[in-house]
Amino acid sequence: MxxxxxxxxxxxxxxxxxxxxxxxxxxxxxxxxxxxxxxxxxxxxxxxxxxxxxxxxxxxxxxxxxxxxxGWSEWHKDWLQIKEQLFALMKPAIQMERLTPRQRVALEYLQREGVSDSVAVDLYKHLLAQPGSSVLECLCDMVPVRGWSAGNWPQRWHLLAGPYGSGKTTAALRYALQWKQWEPEARIAFINADCLRGNGRLVLRHWAELSDFLYLEASDASGMEKALRACREAAIVFIDTPGMSRACTLRDWRTQMGLGKLDCASHLTLTPLWGGVQMDQFLSTYAPDGAASLIWTHLDEAACYGGIVNVARATNLPVSGLSCGAELKKSMVPATEPLIWRLIFKRQLPGELAGGNTAVSPSGARA
Ligand SMILES: Nc1nc2c(ncn2[C@@H]2O[C@H](COP(=O)(O)OP(=O)(O)OP(=O)(O)O)[C@@H](O)[C@H]2O)c(=O)[nH]1
Ligand SMILES: [Mg+2]
Known part of the structure; x- marks a missing residue:
């Protein structure tokens, strides 16, 4: 809006x-x-x-x-509910008999997996507009993917954002560790802007030291200014952020920290555990900041994955990473279309494929 x-x-x-x-x-x-x-x-x-x-x-x-x-957020919430009800009214207009049996089975399955009515109606219209196309072809148009790789993400600054506990710090470390594998000589820096709380701070600091990353802390705008200057030599910089309160959007926070104009890629960590209204609330806090990608976390804890399609449709943001475990290593893979569709249609976790066909080269090409 x-x-x-x-x-x-x-x-x-x-x-x-x-x-x-x-x-x-x-x-x-x-x-x-x-x-x-x-x-x-x-x-x-x-x-x-x-x-x-x-x-x-x-x-x-x-x-x-x-x-x-x-009162905007209340109004927005009402509007989303009205919209969803309108799509629910339109749903009977989906004439399943106009679809091929395979398309019908896939659409019904997606609806059971939590794909919203509006996305179902959208998909139905896509299928009718492109006769003969498969559900997967249409879904690929609706769910963009840009896996984490040096080729796909050449930006120097990367900011990890998302609700508390959504996996920001672990995702940042995992992305940095993957980068180190691709470019062992690259100087990697971390700016911890969530340094006033204990737990994540210790983990981040520990791993940064172990992995020879430059580690800096910035709790306010002047600290951030110093940290940005100290990263002059770094080839790639990750900024770990705190979760936002309901009164503060990511854009507000970036402005307060003097990061409003920094040309960085913001990666949002989200989990399919959150349902419609909660997810909409988080998206309105984090996504309108010009976010660059979505990282899906806690996939191993989710029961169904239709929400991934809903969020892709709502934000049009590409998925860059898939995380399916609490361990720092071997629990995150760069997103690819096959991994996402196996997850949604077969509930197959990316980790189960790791070591085989999920390896991705630094340029983003599948190995
Ligand atoms: N099961 C599971 N646990 C995960 C996953 N990703 C992260 N975790 C765990 O979730 C917890 C929170 O992860 P963090 O990376 O600290 O999340 P955060 O968003 O930085 O949290 P705050 O800094 O407290 O806002 C940690 O115990 C992680 O090990 C995942 O994909 N699956
Ligand atoms: Mg953290």
Whole structure:
């Protein structure tokens, strides 16, 4: 959802601007009238649902633009529920008899595995629009994949973000250890921006020392500034972040830490253990920051994996990693399409394939 606040001398003029700029589908979220320098001003906040969360551009411009109005999250939650109900109403419009038996079986299976009604309707429309195509072909268009590799992720700065306990620190270490295998000479640095709490800090510090990574801590903007400078020589830098409270989005936090303009790839650690409303809440906190990829963690603890398709559809973000164990080593593999589809359709964990066909070269090519 893109939100923008417009001000002007009359409501009519503002409404015309909203329509011209955001289109006829924009909805009015709030309005107020106030006096500025003795003149009456009108202010209207409008929103439009531009499908993928990640496609939202950070809103630039005057102060207040892009800020969520008060009560926004409640409104957003209601809107998502209404949307889901609308899709539930549309679901009977899925005429299974128009699909081939294989397509039908696959669609029914996905629905049982937790794929949302909106995604099911989407998939059905894709299948009808491309007669003869397989469900997997359509799903590949809907779930982008860009596995962790030097070729796929040449950025120097990588930020790991996600809810508390979702696996940020372990994912960062695993990505760094994989990088070290590919480029043993590369100088790898870690900035721990979650250094005020004990547990993860000790683990990270321990492994950084063992693996000869440069280890720095930054609990505020000035600490971060120093840490960024100290990483001058590093070929690749991982920034480990704390979980966000409900009042603070990842974008707010980056701004507070002076990272607003840092050109880094943000990888979000998520687990399929969270259901629809909870996942939507997390996505609204972490994804609109221009996130680069999703890392699915705690896969070994999940009962079904349809949520992976729902999140891909909602964010349009590629999956970069799959984690299926608490151990630091051999529990994470770079994502590939076959691994994801085996996970969703056969509940086969990537770890069970490790050592064979999951090996990925630094360029991202399958070995
Ligand atoms: N079973 C299982 N455990 C995992 C997985 N990934 C991480 N863990 C474990 O989950 C716990 C939390 O992982 P962390 O990497 O510390 O998560 P975090 O997001 O950094 O946590 P905070 O820093 O506390 O917010 C640790 O005990 C990890 O070993 C996974 O894929 N499966
Ligand atoms: Mg951590």
């Amino acid at each position: 893109q939100v923008k606040t417009f001000t002007g001398a009359s409501s009519q003029e503002i409404l015309a601007r909203i329509k011209a700029e955001m289109g006829p589908e924009a909805v009015i979220i709030g309005n107020r009238t106030f006096k500025k320098n003795g003149e009456i001003c009108h202010e209207i906040t409008a929103g439009i649902d531009r499908n993928p969360i990640s496609a939202q551009q950070p809103v630039s411009g005057g102060p207040g633009e892009g800020m969520m109005p008060s």
